[in-house]
Amino acid sequence: MDGVGSFGAGRAGAAFDPIAFVQQPTTIIRILAWIFSIVVFGSIVNEGYVNHGSERLYCVYNKNNSACNFGVTVGLVAFLGCLLFCAVDMKFQQISSIKDRKKAVMVEIGFSGFWTFMWFVSFCFLANQWSRTTPDELPLNQGADAARAAIAFSFFSIFTWAGLTVRAVQKFLLGTDMSLFTTEHLDGNATVQPFPTTTTTEADNTDTYQSPPFTENLDSTAPYQVPIY
Known part of the structure; x- marks a missing residue:
């Protein structure tokens, strides 16, 4: 994958490297998908309509x-989607919350997978209608x-968006390395109060020794008696 740590990216807050970003496979595939979408909707908008006989x-x-x-x-939405997710990829390293990163990856999986299907439908629809077009028209x-x-x-776009879906799934399965993030990042930037620490003072560790009280007082004035053998 493109990185390690959390969903394909390293520690949050790392500096953005534009050269490394452009060289990532996901970025390359997304650029191709962006270009293909321009060709599709651009071709139809510019030359996709004729006024035969009227x-x-x-x-x-x-x-x-x-x-x-x-x-x-389909082409226009794909064009805008490529721009949106490209911006998310650029800012992904700055997302400190693991929960937010997970949501972004899941949205990408859903959109990329759905638009792969939409490109397949578009290809089938356009190809079917083109096969029914007569030369007289x-x-x-x-x-x-x-x-x-x-x-x-449209056919090429099926594979580019399928590739983006696979890359997003791989990023999701990569998960996260918890050692790269603090509790604050795990809780979504929530302020975590540290546990209070108890300190023992010297007075707590030293107890004054007290002799146990005698139950009986010895009579020190009693006369000494010689034992009888």
Whole structure:
């Protein structure tokens, strides 16, 4: 993984290293996913609509505007998601609470896994509608290259987002090394009061010796008697 300690990152508060961050496999995959999303929704927005025989614009995918809208939506949300999680990755080292780190990783797992499925649906939907598009609907093959590009990069996006999901799961399974964090970090920045320490003074350890009281007083004035043999 990218690091050790807590969910793939080291001790909280460590300095951010931009070179090491860019070289991380997760960052590389996320950049690819970001580029692919731009290609998908950019191709559909720029050349995905034609006005064959009328002033109204039709989607190049079998004149099904739902196909174009779905592709644009999936690509745009993926674009924004890449930016969001890239920012989280940059700030992840500064998150001092282990609970907050765990929540961030779990959200990434859920979103990446769900968007892998959405890219699969987008690829199937666009490919199906493109296969039903007749040459008569696209004079001079208008918008064909953009349509094929959106389908191809939707397919590529399945693998990039699946890779991000796997990386997030690995980061979650890595867990945390409790020795790197204090109780304050474990409790979510809660102030922990130390246990009171008891100190023993010299007066507590030294007891004044007192002779036990005699129950009977010996008569020191009694005359000495010679024993009889």
